Amino acid sequence: xxxxxxxxxxxxxxxxxxxxxxxxxxxxxxxxxxxxxxxxxxxxxxxxxxxxxxxxxxxxxxxxxxxxxxxxxxxxxxxxxxxxxxxxxxxxxxxxxx
Amino acid sequence: xxxxxxxxxxxxxxxxxxxxxxxxxxxxxxxxxxxxxxxxxxxxxxxxxxxxxxxxxxxxxxxxxxxxxxxxxxxxxxxxxxxxxxxxxxxxxxxxxxxxxxxxxxxxxxxxxxxxxxxxxxxxxxxxxxxxxxxxxxxxxxxxxxxxxxxxxxxxxxxxxxxxxxxxxxxxxxxxxxxxxxxxxxxxxxxxxxxxxxxxxxxxxxxxxxxxxxxxxxxxxxxxxxxxxxxxxxxxxxxxxxxxxxxxxxxxxxxxxxxxxxxxxxxxxxxxxxxxxxxxxxxxxxxxxxxxxxxxxxxxxxxxxxxxxxxxxxxxxxxxxxxxxxxxxxxxxxxxxxxxxxxxxxxxxxxxxxxxxxxxxxxxxxxxxxxxxxxxxxxxxxxxxxxxxxxxx
Numbered sequence: 001x002x003x004x005x006x007x008x009x010x011x012x013x014x015x016x017x018x019x020x021x022x023x024x025x026x027x028x029x030x031x032x033x034x035x036x037x038x039x040x041x042x043x044x045x046x047x048x049x050x051x052x053x054x055x056x057x058x059x060x061x062x063x064x065x066x067x068x069x070x071x072x073x074x075x076x077x078x079x080x081x082x083x084x085x086x087x088x089x090x091x092x093x094x095x096x097x098x
Numbered sequence: 099x100x101x102x103x104x105x106x107x108x109x110x111x112x113x114x115x116x117x118x119x120x121x122x123x124x125x126x127x128x129x130x131x132x133x134x135x136x137x138x139x140x141x142x143x144x145x146x147x148x149x150x151x152x153x154x155x156x157x158x159x160x161x162x163x164x165x166x167x168x169x170x171x172x173x174x175x176x177x178x179x180x181x182x183x184x185x186x187x188x189x190x191x192x193x194x195x196x197x198x199x200x201x202x203x204x205x206x207x208x209x210x211x212x213x214x215x216x217x218x219x220x221x222x223x224x225x226x227x228x229x230x231x232x233x234x235x236x237x238x239x240x241x242x243x244x245x246x247x248x249x250x251x252x253x254x255x256x257x258x259x260x261x262x263x264x265x266x267x268x269x270x271x272x273x274x275x276x277x278x279x280x281x282x283x284x285x286x287x288x289x290x291x292x293x294x295x296x297x298x299x300x301x302x303x304x305x306x307x308x309x310x311x312x313x314x315x316x317x318x319x320x321x322x323x324x325x326x327x328x329x330x331x332x333x334x335x336x337x338x339x340x341x342x343x344x345x346x347x348x349x350x351x352x353x354x355x356x357x358x359x360x361x362x363x364x365x366x367x368x369x370x371x372x373x374x375x376x377x378x379x380x381x382x383x384x385x386x387x388x389x390x391x392x393x394x395x396x397x398x399x400x401x402x403x404x405x406x407x408x409x410x411x412x413x414x415x416x417x418x419x420x421x422x423x424x425x426x427x428x429x430x431x432x433x434x435x436x437x438x439x440x441x442x443x444x445x446x447x448x449x450x451x452x453x454x455x456x457x458x459x460x461x462x463x464x465x466x467x468x469x470x471x472x473x474x475x476x477x478x479x480x481x482x483x484x485x486x487x488x489x490x491x
Contacts, residue, residue: 009133009158013174043174046193047158052222059157093157 003088014041028083031074063090101490102446104454107136110480114169121452121466124475138227141488145235152225160224162192162254175254192254195222198261211273220244229284241281245298260310268332272301275335283339287346300335305364319367337380338440342389350392352382359419370419375406381443386451390418395438404435414469428472441484456482
């Protein structure tokens with residue numbers, strides 16, 4: 001079971017609480033987590049990564065285990081603590097704007 | 099008794115203002131979608147309970163919202179209201195706007211002119227304007243940035259570009275204005291479902307007479323001194339176009355500079371700025387019952403973008419242009435420095451015609467007497483991006 005934390009606006013959109021859990025078969029990577037997240041919550045499609053290019057939206061970041069994983073390859077394994085469910089993958093909105 | 103429902107999009111959410119036909123006391127609901135930019139909301143003329151909304155964010159991209167109960171509840175089309183999200187393939191792609199690149203639809207252009215003069219690929223950013231069909235609640239058009247026209251025939255669940263607009267040949271000359279390269283105006287012809295007008299900053303106005311398959315630029319008569327060829331076929335920064343639905347084909351335009359008029363469906367334009375204190379502005383609209391009565395809000399150009407002299411004045415022409423009178427009763431006439439953006443004025447169809455506009459300072463003003471006097475419905479909303487009105491029987 002993978003734990004994911006969403007920023008507030010995406011929680012509202014997906015009608016979920018601060019943290020959600022998703023099941024994933026196979027390797028635990030940014031891509032597999034986001035694929036599973038968007039399949040379970042289709043209203044999030046396009047809000048975290050671009051609908052066409054699949055690129056992370058510029059003002060969003062991926063954190064886990066106190067590390068910024070935003071620039072890791074989408075298919076790189078996430079930390080063991082995320083894969084085991086001990087730590088969440090945190091999707092964070094940049095603190096910016098007015 | 100008739101009612102009016104004013105749909106207000108702001109930089110931090112949507113608000114719905116409702117009143118009876120007297121338009122004196124108002125109920126305010128909102129913010130809906132708090133914290134998001136609501137570029138535009140518009141109700142279906144065929145079903146007033148059906149309202150479409152463009153919810154956008156620099157962080158999270160584009161969301162389309164829909165209400166089927168007059169704005170009380172909202173949902174993303176394809177995700178029924180109140181229904182928990184279900185696992186499995188998405189039922190819809192309501193926020194998916196993908197430019198058409200297929201050869202069979204005419205190989206639409208893939209680049210436009212960028213700020214530095216180079217060619218730049220089309221990149222979807224947001225929906226500026228939603229225009230529901232006059233007859234079918236499930237048919238709705240979306241004007242987007244980077245400029246293109248999309249259409250949904252299933253109530254906003256899925257969107258498909260009308261590629262003929264980008265594909266007709268002038269796309270490489272289109273370029274973004276300060277607000278981005280946006281398709282911001284969509285006007286449907288009530289007498290001819292095959293005819294649609296659109297406008298783009300900064301490209302100009304375009305018209306289709308075959309339901310969106312082919313388009314032609316309609317900018318003859320426009321003069322823009324800030325582009326290499328001031329009378330070019332495209333490249334003009336048209337800010338907004340308005341039409342009285344009872345007189346299709348007579349169009350009024352607020353260009354970056356110049357207020358313009360066409361009496362032949364846009365084939366030719368002539369300037370009607372007349373005695374306006376400045377011919378720069380964003381909004382323009384037409385009285386619901388008097389097709390020669392038009393409204394603009396002159397703005398001090400070009401580096402300031404607020405009303406001149408600290409006075410908020412709507413200007414009205416009852417002669418179809420050239421002769422303008424300042425409407426000031428009830429509007430601040432000192433220390434006022436707001437802007438009124440291009441989609442932030444609307445009229446109702448009551449008698450007398452109501453006129454509404456919203457400001458960058460968060461005020462929404464209403465006039466229940468065609469502009470003779472004004473009152474603020476609300477004073478302290480976030481900056482207003484758009485105002486639309488529904489007249490409810």
